[in-house]
Amino acid sequence: xxxxRDAARVCxxxxxGPFELTVDVVFDDAETYRKVKATGVLCPALFSRLYNVxxxxxxxxxxxxxxxxxxxxxxxxxxxxxGDTDVYGCQQHAPLLDVDLPI
Amino acid sequence: xxxxxxxxxxATAILGYGFPEASLKAGMARQPDMIGVDGxxxxxxxxxxxxxxxxxxxxxxxxxxxxxxxxxxxxKIPLVIGTCGGAGGEPHLDLVAGMAREIAREDGLxxxxxxxxxxxxxxxxxxxxxxxxxxxxxxQPALTDAVVDRSTRIVGMMGPEPFIEALDNGAQVVLAGxxxxxxxxxxxxxxxxxxxxPGWYAGKMLECGATPSIPKGHDSLFVTVREDHMECExxxxxxxxxxxxxANHSLHENSSPIHHIEPGGMLDxxxxxxxxxxxxxxxxxxxxxxxxxxxxxxxxxxxxxxYRAICIAGTRDPLLIGRLDNFLESVRSEVATKAAxxxxxxxxxxxxxxxxxxxxxxxxREPVRDAVPHEVGFVIEVVSRQSREMAAAVxxxxxxxxxxxxxxxxxxxxxxxxxxxxxxxxxxxxVYRFSVxxxxxxxxxxxxxxxxxETV
Numbered sequence: 271x272x273x274x275r276d277a278a279r280v281c282x283x284x285x286x287g288p289f290e291l292t293v294d295v296v297f298d299d300a301e302t303y304r305k306v307k308a309t310g311v312l313c314p315a316l317f318s319r320l321y322n323v324x325x326x327x328x329x330x331x332x333x334x335x336x337x338x339x340x341x342x343x344x345x346x347x348x349x350x351x352x353g354d355t356d357v358y359g360c361q362q363h364a365p366l367l368d369v370d371l372p373i
Numbered sequence: 374x375x376x377x378x379x380x381x382x383x384a385t386a387i388l389g390y391g392f393p394e395a396s397l398k399a400g401m402a403r404q405p406d407m408i409g410v411d412g413x414x415x416x417x418x419x420x421x422x423x424x425x426x427x428x429x430x431x432x433x434x435x436x437x438x439x440x441x442x443x444x445x446x447x448x449k450i451p452l453v454i455g456t457c458g459g460a461g462g463e464p465h466l467d468l469v470a471g472m473a474r475e476i477a478r479e480d481g482l483x484x485x486x487x488x489x490x491x492x493x494x495x496x497x498x499x500x501x502x503x504x505x506x507x508x509x510x511x512x513q514p515a516l517t518d519a520v521v522d523r524s525t526r527i528v529g530m531m532g533p534e535p536f537i538e539a540l541d542n543g544a545q546v547v548l549a550g551x552x553x554x555x556x557x558x559x560x561x562x563x564x565x566x567x568x569x570x571p572g573w574y575a576g577k578m579l580e581c582g583a584t585p586s587i588p589k590g591h592d593s594l595f596v597t598v599r600e601d602h603m604e605c606e607x608x609x610x611x612x613x614x615x616x617x618x619x620a621n622h623s624l625h626e627n628s629s630p631i632h633h634i635e636p637g638g639m640l641d642x643x644x645x646x647x648x649x650x651x652x653x654x655x656x657x658x659x660x661x662x663x664x665x666x667x668x669x670x671x672x673x674x675x676x677x678x679x680y681r682a683i684c685i686a687g688t689r690d691p692l693l694i695g696r697l698d699n700f701l702e703s704v705r706s707e708v709a710t711k712a713a714x715x716x717x718x719x720x721x722x723x724x725x726x727x728x729x730x731x732x733x734x735x736x737x738r739e740p741v742r743d744a745v746p747h748e749v750g751f752v753i754e755v756v757s758r759q760s761r762e763m764a765a766a767v768x769x770x771x772x773x774x775x776x777x778x779x780x781x782x783x784x785x786x787x788x789x790x791x792x793x794x795x796x797x798x799x800x801x802x803x804v805y806r807f808s809v810x811x812x813x814x815x816x817x818x819x820x821x822x823x824x825x826x827e828t829v
Contacts, residue, residue: 279617287810289807333623336630337620350419358417
């Protein structure tokens, strides 16, 4: 069992503007990145399930040059709106940490 | 003849975040062509644009500004700051311009200053709506005159062109309202006849100061831009840029890591290469720039949502924690009755209970639902559409009922809540919400951004 928290160098979330949240998972080297990409675990369906958002609202981009995966999807509510819990969107990464990567 | 290059020094991530003076000195010793800093961001939320105040303290902003002004004037190079005062509206630009004049007086500095305005008048935005020149972003509804009329303040986000004009007209200090973060840096490169791609990429690095380095911190970054690449290096010897730290920064605050939409075009980083050129400097090449067929200016606006009052409390009572949802519902219904009695019917306010220790950070997206915490913290919140006084009044009822409302099995007969403070209630004041997040088509990238010049 290899969890993202053990395999990744970076796992973070942040606003991409006031209406969207963007989540990044970055690996140390090309080899680890290639293996993770080959598992197919990091994909739009994963973010759809973890963040309870329709899959078609997830913009998922692997970025080979940076050994990184990025997913962007709508925030629960716009930044600063009544009910927002995280104005900068920087504490929404935790559900990813325990995702198992069969590498 | 040496290859053409532009040398750029960014003091820190945001004007007012601070930086070590030694980092600025080290950067100035490298003889930059321009010194700059990003003055703001939309990330701290709608309040600052609405209230017309900065999110860094004026004291901290002035400290950073003084060191940068002295350095730039002494070295006879431009100082350029985008998104002044945090949100880049008129009061924000006024604040920083006033500080620059004050510092000049105090320190005996003289320079030509340009102020580039970014706040838009409602009439102008409505004129653009009428001609069909405004389009929504991020699935927002189409902009209407009614939303414009309701909005407290609307700014346009400028690209490099107004900066180029101000520099061409001889301004040594350029203070701008809302700007695309990389625009001041891209302006300097485009003005020097370098291709746009490395200039925009340089701006993406410089707008966050030393953030693309490790360990991350608010500090200075030096970037050298040439025809087909750029090199970046932090100025503090405790930090270094690595290919990974730099590549990682291209993910920052963008919806796509490879397609970065900017005013006037798109920076494509798909084929970027990151090479270490020393143990602390990185060369980035392979970026591409595709001009847009239509130049667009992003608009940001906010409207008043009401008035907020909050109260912080906590419980350590397992009997209460065991039936929290039912308890909060009882409190909500008590508040509805009692607040209606003094004129605050439930349609005039929003009442929220943020439960820290349960789902205070992730709300409906919190996956852990079965944990039983031994204590929980609450932020009780009221946003009244009526008035500040009414927000305080409804909150007072909510606080008192959190303290005293009964629940089955209750043993703590004296009160249910631990309040850490007296007074327990905090008047937060006006609350804003984003109302405009659109783009405007423009013919001339400068047409929404008038420039004023003065001799300081």
